[in-house]
Amino acid sequence: MKKGRMNLPVILIAIILFILLVLISVFTISGSFLHTAYLDPWKKSYQNRFDDPRLKLTAHGLLAANGHNMQPWKIKLDKENSSVFYLYADSSKCTPEVDPYARQMMITQGCFLEYLKIAGEKLGTPVTITLFPNGIYDEDKLSASMDTFPVAKITLGKAAPQNTPLYDGIFLPDTNRGIYSETLLPADAVSILTDTQEYPGISAFLYQTPDQVQSIGLLAMDAAEIEGNTTRVMKETEDIFRSNEYQKNKYRYGFSVEGQGTKGIMKHFLQTIVTLFPSMNNGKAQTDNFIKSTRTSVENTPAYLLLTTKDNSRISQVEAGMLYSSYILKAHNLGLAMQPLSQALEEYTEMTTVYEKIHSQYGNGDTIQMLLRVGYPKQSVPLSMRQDINSLLLE
Numbered sequence: 001m002k003k004g005r006m007n008l009p010v011i012l013i014a015i016i017l018f019i020l021l022v023l024i025s026v027f028t029i030s031g032s033f034l035h036t037a038y039l040d041p042w043k044k045s046y047q048n049r050f051d052d053p054r055l056k057l058t059a060h061g062l063l064a065a066n067g068h069n070m071q072p073w074k075i076k077l078d079k080e081n082s083s084v085f086y087l088y089a090d091s092s093k094c095t096p097e098v099d100p101y102a103r104q105m106m107i108t109q110g111c112f113l114e115y116l117k118i119a120g121e122k123l124g125t126p127v128t129i130t131l132f133p134n135g136i137y138d139e140d141k142l143s144a145s146m147d148t149f150p151v152a153k154i155t156l157g158k159a160a161p162q163n164t165p166l167y168d169g170i171f172l173p174d175t176n177r178g179i180y181s182e183t184l185l186p187a188d189a190v191s192i193l194t195d196t197q198e199y200p201g202i203s204a205f206l207y208q209t210p211d212q213v214q215s216i217g218l219l220a221m222d223a224a225e226i227e228g229n230t231t232r233v234m235k236e237t238e239d240i241f242r243s244n245e246y247q248k249n250k251y252r253y254g255f256s257v258e259g260q261g262t263k264g265i266m267k268h269f270l271q272t273i274v275t276l277f278p279s280m281n282n283g284k285a286q287t288d289n290f291i292k293s294t295r296t297s298v299e300n301t302p303a304y305l306l307l308t309t310k311d312n313s314r315i316s317q318v319e320a321g322m323l324y325s326s327y328i329l330k331a332h333n334l335g336l337a338m339q340p341l342s343q344a345l346e347e348y349t350e351m352t353t354v355y356e357k358i359h360s361q362y363g364n365g366d367t368i369q370m371l372l373r374v375g376y377p378k379q380s381v382p383l384s385m386r387q388d389i390n391s392l393l394l395e
Helices: 002-030 037-042 044-049 053-061 103-123 139-148 167-171 187-192 210-228 231-238 245-251 264-276 283-299 314-334 349-362
Strands: 073-077 084-089 127-131 152-156 202-207 303-309 337-340 367-375
Touching: 002 264, 037 044, 037 245, 044 053, 053 073, 053 084, 053 103, 053 152, 073 103, 084 103, 084 139, 103 127, 103 152, 103 167, 103 314, 103 367, 127 314, 167 314, 187 314, 202 210, 202 314, 210 231, 210 283, 210 303, 210 349, 231 283, 303 314, 314 337, 314 367, 349 367
Parallel strands: none
Antiparallel strands: 073 084, 084 152, 127 152, 202 303, 303 367, 337 367
């Protein structure tokens, strides 16, 4: 008995050392000891690294919502006019499997431009935006057109800085995939989130009756089932998944475990597991996780917001993105969160039936550009990766 009691401290020390070894291994494999350079652009002070006001504005646009977190933006500074710069769509960041006609790509350009507008008011450099100043894309040569024709010409003005209430929302996560409260949106919030006066060609509809929410939720689930079981589409997503801090610092765009709201020590455990066992995030496991995640979202959604346009032109797509960005910032001020459920609006062959069904039921003869879940979030979500401005600059 005496000998056993003497060995007890030794056993406890061994257990503690083993646990410490496991934790050190977890944090090392996950890369938790690294500086998270991919989060630097979220700091309000990040813009102070640049003297050029055009780059200060770009530092804000970089935080905008964007499809698949590809951040497909390129910036070209006018060398002859220090008040002018151009936004290009980055053709190398297209996601052709889910977005074969680059419609989501154009919405993403609009999201960027709206953040520039808000930041310009705040900084005293209001912007004038001219869409497709050198002409619209040649659809038969889409990638080459993106590289040749700017989406927008941005011209800076001078004015007294404005204390715009939307500015602080730029530095908050644009998407919350978590659980939303059952609380319905009050009339004033509905009014704010359906106001499209600035863009006459766009309409916004908010649905929150039980029948409407159930109907749209079923369409969203049908779309998730199709996407999850379309191998080439899921492979496109798998290829841009960053499993640990090393990869996130290297690429600074794409998906990561934070996308599902995982944070803290659990983030590092999950990153370690996915790094050691990549099969946990591809194939059937990836499909099951995606469908399960969508089901959780749908089952915890009190309202849906749809944005529609009279036509499906490139200009309309960009303007839909600008309106969406403004709604994100207004939602922050209302204490609301948003998440796009874009699968039902994707235009690849397997999705045709759901695409046609949602348009026949909710399109009102127009093109649905955005399907968003809206509600009061029950938890905050982590920030997502962002590139450094220098990676956006064109010569």
